[in-house]
Amino acid sequence: MKSLNDLPIFVAVAESGGFSSAARVLDLSKSAVSKRITQLEQHLGARLFHRTTRHLSLTEAGVSFYDSAAAAVRCAQDAEDAVSALLGEPRGHLKIAVPLSFGQLHVSRMIPEFLNRYPLITIDLVMEDGPINLLDSHVDVALLTGKLPDSSLIARRLLPLRSITVVSPTYTAKTSLSCPKDLLEENCITRSTSSNKNVWSFISKQHSYELNVTGNYSVNNSEALKEAALNGVGIARLPTFVVGEYIANKKLVHLFPDFAMPELDLHLVYPERNYLPQKVKVFNDFAREFFGGDTPYWEKGLLS
Secondary structure, rough: OHHHHHHHHHHEEEEEHHHHHHHHHHHHHHHHHHHHHHHHHHOOOOOOEEEEEOOEOOHHHHHHHHHHHHHHHHHHHHHHHHHHHOOOOOEEEEEEOOOEEEHHHHHHHHHHHHHHOOEEEEEEEEEEOOOOOOOOOOOEEEEEEEEOOOEEEEEEEEEEEOOOEEOOHHHHHOOOOOOHHHHHHOOOEEEEEOOOOOEEEOOOOOEEEEEOOOOEEEEOOOHHHHHHHHHHOEEEEEHHHHHHHHHHOOEEEEEOOOOOOOEEEEEEEEEOOOOOOHHHHHHHHHHHHHOOOOHHHHHHHOOO
């Protein structure tokens, strides 16, 4: 049946909600996607989508057809994954989604080494913040923090994301900072997109503090916040993956090393399948090896 080739296109249009969005996911032109859907409708003798200038939705026939079509696409993917697992060298196309700052600073360093080890794999790396639907975007694996967006996803802990307070040596020369409570009298610069941007928590064996800090600068990007700290604007709470190397070269000072701050976990997330694609498995294994697990490479000597 020639129409079998059209099933992934139909499923992509149904799941993404439009020809243009499906075309981007499938790396096809909008006209090619529209033509294939029209051919499928002609083959079935039924209209699958209601089309208007602003909206696309499944017809009753489309809803009925979708469940079987989506199941067929998943079975075909499982069959392909099963065969791929038997082949010697990992191969195939891998679409990866990662947070912007972590992607720029660390995933971008990892990918060249990964491709050198696995030259038959091709990569589409998407670096952006905010929610992402792995299934609609045809993402094979993502790096995510927090609650999973979909119960059909599998998550494997990759590494901890720790934050610390940092300041430039020029700033510390002007003030005395001996414990977290001293921050109440200091200029604390913050990341505006953080849900607790002005509430900083510190934990040690003897004391715990939850402080309401204030400052004259807030920005929605960790890299910009780091630059402000480097230039002596104020004290910043930042992830170690952003500031680790600056503490190592003494351009920033790690304040209150005897206190920990609440941390998150970074997860490798991928759609649930009967057979884990070999390309996803080797990426997961390589990422664990490259970053260093519970003590990532940017924290070597930092928290000891």
